[in-house]
Amino acid sequence: MSCASGLQADCEALLSSFQETDNVRFEVFSGLWRDRRFHTIFHGQTRPLEKNKFTQKVLDLAWRYFLPPYTFQIRVGALYLLYGLYSTQLCKPKQKIRIALKEWLEVQRFQQDLINAQHYDAAYIFRKLRLDKAFHFTAMPRLLCFRTKKKVRETELKEEFKELSNRVSKLITNDVLEEMMNVHDHYQKMKCLISTDGSQPDKALSLIKDEFVINIKNMILEYQQWQQDKMKSSSKAKDSDEMTDKREGGTSQDSEGSERANALAKIKYKSYNAVAEASKSRRHRQVKLESSESGSDQGKMKTPRCKRSRERSQLTQKRNSLETKDRRQAIKKEAVTRNRRMPVIAEENSSEEDLPCPKRKRTR
């Protein structure tokens, strides 16, 4: 697990426990923050460049939760998170939060919503960030360098934080219902006018049910209720799934999209699970078992998870160990070549001035 995904896991854990409280008060958030001692996320970095980069990364990540399509509660949580991260960072001068011009309208609307709904703590904190000049007002959210940098794959942020995208309620809003009611009334009156009776339309003209607008409204409400129930039960089911599956550890609610990734991770886990003992002559090169998921602790990793996997792992032990070794070496080699980024210009006369970055064999 890379540093970035660890960061995301931490932020999402904090935000989802904030979401569970069903509350947008800063007191609640700061309690959760203190429980986790979240400010220590900046600890353990001694090099200033590393510090700056990390801070930029975490601010950028938190900022993404602050914008739609995330639910109101998550966005408030993200605001608090940004405030906490910005204020507790160890960089000097402080790293800034980037706002792109196209996001500004949305941000202002959000601020107005906060004030209108009298969420004074959130509004106060946003105001304070602005007073502290915590923002860089930019053209785009990130620096753009065309194709000159290696592409960083955008990780999907947690689905559960998003506003329920509900096409039905988007289509049929209060306004639409009201309009429909008016049209219907008008229609009814017209029918009365052309009818012989005058106060009641003719039977022949009665082609539509009278309460259809109300019926539609009820159906929609029913549908929304059903959708909410479904969401709740599915997330509950997932929770209980994970209770049995301790290994997943840190992440409490995985989104549906990551199910495949989880399945893959399980397979990988199984195959990295066992290590063959090296022969006597190669004992000094015994492959050490190291978890690929740095999140879980080592002791747990060594005991195979269930009987079946143990059997399987014994069968495939030999091959796996070889594979593992190969792969580990490949990774090492890669790391070595990547680290050797010393600039060299020896193209025209490489003969006499040998390239100072030959594929040096790693001596160990």
Add this chain to the structure above:
Amino acid sequence: MAGSSGGASGAVPEYEVPELHTRVFHVGSFGALWKRSLPGAELAVQGAAAEDGAAAVAEELGCGLETAAELRAVCSIDMLKSPDKEEDPEIISEDSSLVTLRIRKKALERREETIIVDRTCRQETFTYEMESHAIGKRPKDPADLIEEGELFLTLNIFYPVIFQKHKDHKPYQTVLVLGSQKLTELRDSISCVSDLQMGGEFSSHPDQAPEHISKDLYKSAFFYFEGIFYNDRRHSECRDLSRTIIEWSESHDRGYGNLQTAKMEDYTFNDLSIKVGFPYLFCHQGDCEHIIIITDIRLVHQDDCLDRTLYPLQIKKHWLWTRKCFVCKMYTARWVTNEDSLAPEDPCFFCDVCFRMLHYDAEGNKLGEFLAYPYVDPGTFN
């Protein structure tokens, strides 16, 4: 924010290709839009801290004075700090539940095991110092203070070297320029070895070499942004380098549309219409071509370097390998010789001292047969 909708919407940068580059927008009007959207206090670059009294809070949020005072206590940053113990930010505590910290701790332990010398890599120190050397600087003369609402453009200027080893990672320098600066100010600040080249063979009179630097001989240059060539015409001897290209494009209707020319000295960055993240071109010395990418534009911030005279400000440069003298193996090469009867190889590189010591006697007479050319190392600007 009624102003931003409608007519000015063309100045709001949007992606043309997601994560790669934006549509064309006018830099000046983009800056104006930001300025219009923000209250003056937020634009200000001078340090007067805005008043944070309960009254101001109450007025702005529309709540009572008591609430405002209470907010201040409730939302204080101290609420986020654990009261129990003082801790060293360089040490990761043992009992942390944060995934990030566990990963970092593991990485640090691995580093501990494998590291030979425990210090920050000097490349990294160099990068950091380049980035931060000007931060927070203020001008001596208040007239040089950058005004509020000024735009900062971050430009990556690539070196024209096409070495095999740079196949995947092209070296570049990063400079900050101000929106109100002229294109010529950037042009003058770009340092490139091709400007320092000296043409000719100087074995019989080595002292005359420095008088013939290309920079003084060939002054033409152009920037290319969005279909317009901005030519440097400040000097009478400047030629229109773009003419050949335009003629070539027009001669066979090659589908490049209307290429135009303009004078570099007449334009500031605020006058340009550009795409952020899109590769453009700077060309000088006839064919020394530098790709230029504008990676970012933003408003000036009070923590930035506010001394106008320091811009264009270089905040990153690539550390190029230098070629050393063949004799002392210590100093950067200044001379290269061909067909040299005194040298073991051809071509052979020398620093100035070793070159003269080996090739000339005490009176300055040439010894042996050789051709000598002044050599400018790409690492000169390191």
